[in-house]
Amino acid sequence: MRPRWHAFLDRVAERGDYDTPQEAERAARVVLALLGAHLVGDVRTALAARLPETFAVVLLNPLQAAEPLTPERFVRATAAWIEGATERTAAWDVSAVLSVVADAAGEDLTGRMLLQLPPGYDLLFGRPDLSR
Template sequence: MLTQQEPTPTTPGMTFDQMLERVRYEGAYPTRDRAEDTVRAVLAALGRQITGDERVDLAACLPLEAARAFTSQIPATQPLTGWGFVKDLAARIGGTPATTRWDTGAVLNVVSRLAGPDLVDRILAQLPAGYGLLFGRAELTRAA
């Protein structure tokens, strides 16, 4: 018997609705609207941090609505550390750092699957310390 497989987060051409459902599941959000608000806020904040080819390449990996939220922001002149990113986003959305860290992880985990490991490596190389954990990766530090 043939069954239709549900698209995975790495499926090219993932729709925005599929992305929202994946984030809703990962973040355990009670409604689609809550997941959508979270996706838009996190992607807009991320859009203030990423520049250059990585910005263009990441936008190309995202569903159109997500790419619009991501590219709607002008990159900051001084990128924030990972913790600074979470604190800034918490202040903008009126959340706590703990819940904002959860929200960020739920969204960026899906984004990292859409982008693939090579692009995520390039993005993390561009950003200050602290973003690895937000993208669901171990944060390795170098010995002095």
């Protein structure tokens, strides 16, 4: 489990240009907790199976969302959960984490995730070519 966890976190840290592994982990936990509230059924389960166990648990036990968040509101919610974050830094965090999630998920599962999310998330995942 640990090597897979480190590999995932290393990719997030590299994409997010974080100074410490703790910053990358905090971003990953918040973004995955928010993402988990937006995915349902076999899509969420399939994604969890492709993530390191620690992050799979976060995805499967999401923060609650009363309604699907637009990409802009998702970024604002991320900023609210990360101490000291601004919308600009949160957008960076979201893109760093979701692009690594898309790599772990593969194109097919990423496409299925995008079908469950409001329009515009393809850019956050770094996959504008997967637009509906």
